[in-house]
Amino acid sequence: MKGENDDSFSMRDFVTGAWFSSRWALFFVSLILLSIIIANSMVDDWGRLENGGSNLIIFIEESLWPPDWSVLEPQDYPVCLAAPGFSFTCSTAWIGLIETLKIAFVSTVLGMIISLPISLFAARNLNSPWVSYPARFILAASRSLPSIIWAIFFVILVGLGPLSGILAMTVYTVGYLGKLQYEAIEGISRSPLDASRAMGHSWIERSFGVVLPEAANGLISQAIFMFEYNFRHGTVIGIVGAGGIGYYINLYLKFLQYDKVIAYLIIIFIVVLLLDFISIKARSYFTEENDVNERGWLGFISRITALKKSPK
Amino acid sequence: MDDGCVISLDNVSIGYQKNKPLIEGLNLRVNSGEIIAIVGPSGIGKTTLLRTIAGLVPPLKGGLKVCSQTNPASPPRGELGYIPxxxxxxxxxxxxxxxxxxALAGHCSPWLPFSFDARKxxxxxxQKMGLEEKRRSLVRRLSGGQQRRVATARTLAxxxxxxxxxxxxxxxxEETMLIVMDAVISYVDEKNAALLVVEHDIQRARKMADRLLLMKNGKLVPYVESLEPVEEE
Structure with a gap:
């Protein structure tokens, strides 16, 4: 007769428990195996990987290194009127870089303004599927093509230059940022929405009074991330003539002047690192983690003023 | 609103699944000036009942009526205050x-953040909740007690x-509880409003309520002390 203290843990319990604990690990192992099988079906000769390393060394030694820093020297024409010590601002690297930053900034701001109302319609916790799915369709459509394809499209429509770059990046930003935004909106707690619905707020009151303030930190953080993302992609769209530093990279690639190309790439790399660092810092003011000091807009501004006031 | 009725539930079934109602055949009428407390074990459907009355969950069956409602399609704006x-x-x-x-929900206006009455x-x-010094603070930085006072202030406004x-x-x-409870009870008295509260603490429920109802086994019945010691959450 089995009493209350009998050990009722059977082999079957053990197998069920072990399966339950390891099911995710098994899932990921299966995923990795599947991807290896698919890759193997497409690659006919893995031996080609052997020469990759030596080819890279030859390419670096003969073509890339050392970088040609003449890209930081002022152009011959137009005549540089910058103050002494600032002649680099007349260089192609500087002009291209600033243009790319400008394109990234304008397209992020425009994209955010356009995507915000669409993402409010796309959020399922605010709207019926009849409203949210068409809004999602618009966002998916503008995200479906990479920004470089949009750039080609706008170069055809409005011609070469930064305008087509701005338009291309804006359209892509609407789709990409819009998705991040409606996911942030759908992630807010249900409780304030319930209170608002019970009180009888209208859709606009709920959206602007409850949803946007509740999701604001996430939305601001995503906009900062989007700016950084747009800068990185802004370097590429110049290749198709949509303005920015990519234009010069493409130019020197055509002339096979890889030492100049690597100089541009190093400059881009440094700026991306800087932007990434600033972006992480700025975003930390809009998240709740380590919410010890004053955060949010007030904290951000008060930190900056404190830095300025600080004697050292 | 006729004869002091604020809300009436007539043979209402509530829950999330039609074949598994949490409460069936519920009849309840809340009159103005009345304070009703609902007690019962956890997970029995007390919150779902409040969410149903608040219009957040449709009733599975029966008629739920806000007595001042003239248009059956849309409940009157600002008539129901909800503290989840x-x-x-x-x-x-x-x-x-x-x-x-x-305050904006209580004033029959579309989005009017600059309305004088709403701001007043x-x-x-x-002021009533003693939050003047905190009025510009972010809610997430307040203590749990202060947040409860904010939620109460929102409903009072x-x-x-x-x-x-x-x-x-x-x-x-104890001290904050008395401030909050007094503010709500005096509001109900002054405005001849009604309060329907779900409470796990019997002593507290008894202190504020005119009527005490027990939710058990899918029914809402008057609470009889000798019969029903309610398990606390």
Whole structure:
């Protein structure tokens, strides 16, 4: 007769428990195996990987290194009127870089303004599927093509230059940022929405009074991330003539002047690192983690003023 | 509104699945000036009942009527004040912003953040809850007790005819609990409003309520002390 203290843990319990604990690990192992099988079906000769390393060394030694820093020297024409010590601002690297930053900034701001109302319609916790799915369709459509394809499209429509770059990046930003935004909106707690619905707020009151303030930190953080993302992609769209530093990279690639190309790439790399660092810092003011000091807009501004006031 | 009726439920079944109602055949009428407390074991459907009355969950069966409602399609704006268990505050916004949300719902206007009356209501409610010094603070930086006071201030600023409160006193300390409870009870008295509160603490429920109802086995019955010691959550 089995009493209350009998050990009722059977082999079957053990197998069920072990399966339950390891099911995710098994899932990921299966995923990795599947991807290896698919890759193997497409690659006919893995031996080609052997020469990759030596080819890279030859390419670096003969073509890339050392970088040609003449890209930081002022152009011959137009005549540089910058103050002494600032002649680099007349260089192609500087002009291209600033243009790319400008394109990234304008397209992020425009994209955010356009995507915000669409993402409010796309959020399922605010709207019926009849409203949210068409809004999602618009966002998916503008995200479906990479920004470089949009750039080609706008170069055809409005011609070469930064305008087509701005338009291309804006359209892509609407789709990409819009998705991040409606996911942030759908992630807010249900409780304030319930209170608002019970009180009888209208859709606009709920959206602007409850949803946007509740999701604001996430939305601001995503906009900062989007700016950084747009800068990185802004370097590429110049290749198709949509303005920015990519234009010069493409130019020197055509002339096979890889030492100049690597100089541009190093400059881009440094700026991306800087932007990434600033972006992480700025975003930390809009998240709740380590919410010890004053955060949010007030904290951000008060930190900056404190830095300025600080004697050292 | 006729003969003091605020809300009436006639043979209502509530729950999330048609074949598994949490409560069946519920008849309840809440009159103005009345305070009703609902007690019962956890997970029995008390919160779902409040959410159903608040219009957040459709009733599975039966008629639920806000007595002042003239258009059956849309419940009257600002008539119901709801304090959810998790308070329903906009955590990343200021105390003033949250209280203003209640005040705006209570004033029959579309989005009017600059309405004088709404701002006055919000100011008074903040004062009543002793939150003047915190009015610009973000809600997420306040203590649990202060957040409960903000949620109460929001409802007071709304001036609803029925307050639905889901354990709104939570684990407040005695002093704060008395401030919040007194403010709500005096509001009900002054405005001849009604309060329907879900409460896990029998002593507290008895202290504030005119009627005590017990939810058990899918029914809502008058609470009889000798019969029903209610397990606390």
């Amino acid at each position: 268990q998790r308070l329903g505050l906009v955590r990343h916004a200021s105390v003033h912003h949250n209280v203003m949300l209640g 209501s919000a100011h008074k409610a903040i 709304q001036k609803p005819s029925l307050i639905l409160a889901d354990e709104f006193l939570g684990e407040l300390d």
